[in-house]
Amino acid sequence: MHTRGRRLRFTAVLALTVLTLTGFSTGRHHSHSRHGSSGGGCSSSSQDHDTSTSSGGTTHGSTNGSHRSRPTYRSTPTATSSATARPLKDGTAVLKRCASLDDPYSTVEVRNPNGREALFTVKVAYKGGNGSTLADTTSQVSVPANGRATLRMAAAGTGALDRLDHCEVDPRATADR
Incomplete structure (x- = not known):
C-alpha cells in the first residue's frame, strides 16, 4: 500500500x-x-x-x-535600433577624378566606418588657378555598413569649368544623424 x-x-x-x-x-x-x-x-x-x-x-x-480571465498580456516592445544605436561616425571622402569640360562630373569614393548603413553628405570645391573657389557642390550618398560607395557629382556650372584648375574634396563625409 x-x-x-x-x-x-x-x-x-x-x-x-x-x-x-x-x-x-x-x-x-x-x-x-x-x-x-x-x-x-x-x-x-x-x-x-x-x-x-x-x-x-x-x-x-x-x-x-x-x-x-485576466487581460491579455502583450509582449512589451523593445527599444528600436535607432534609439539604442550609437551615434554615427563621419565617413571619409577621397577624390578619384576631378570634373572637366569633357566630363562635368567629379568622382568621389566615400567610406563608412559604421556597423550599419548610413547616409553621408560630401562637399567638393572647384578651384581656379589662383586658389580661389569658383563653385561648391554637395551631394549625398548611402553607404553600406563598413563599406564604400562611389559618387559622381555634377559640377556647379559650365562657367566654372572654363576656369577650373583643380578640385578639392572635404575629406570628412558628414554622417546624417
Missing part, C-alpha cells in the same frame, strides 16, 4: 510538471511571453482563447463554476 501512495504521488507530480512545461496551469492563466507567442499549448498561434477586455476581463463558465 505504501508503494501505491508513492506511485500516485509521483504520477501527480509528473502530470503537474508536464502541464506546467506545456503552458497549461491549474486555473491560473499565465500565457504571456517575451516573444508574443500565446504559449498556451494551442496548436495554432493565431488562436485567442482569452476573450478578456481591457477593463479587467470577463467571466467565463467552466467545469468548476465560473472563471474570471
Whole structure:
C-alpha cells in the first residue's frame, strides 16, 4: 500500500510538471511571453482563447463554476535600433577624378566606418588657378555598413569649368544623424 501512495504521488507530480512545461496551469492563466507567442499549448498561434477586455476581463463558465480571465498580456516592445544605436561616425571622402569640360562630373569614393548603413553628405570645391573657389557642390550618398560607395557629382556650372584648375574634396563625409 505504501508503494501505491508513492506511485500516485509521483504520477501527480509528473502530470503537474508536464502541464506546467506545456503552458497549461491549474486555473491560473499565465500565457504571456517575451516573444508574443500565446504559449498556451494551442496548436495554432493565431488562436485567442482569452476573450478578456481591457477593463479587467470577463467571466467565463467552466467545469468548476465560473472563471474570471485576466487581460491579455502583450509582449512589451523593445527599444528600436535607432534609439539604442550609437551615434554615427563621419565617413571619409577621397577624390578619384576631378570634373572637366569633357566630363562635368567629379568622382568621389566615400567610406563608412559604421556597423550599419548610413547616409553621408560630401562637399567638393572647384578651384581656379589662383586658389580661389569658383563653385561648391554637395551631394549625398548611402553607404553600406563598413563599406564604400562611389559618387559622381555634377559640377556647379559650365562657367566654372572654363576656369577650373583643380578640385578639392572635404575629406570628412558628414554622417546624417
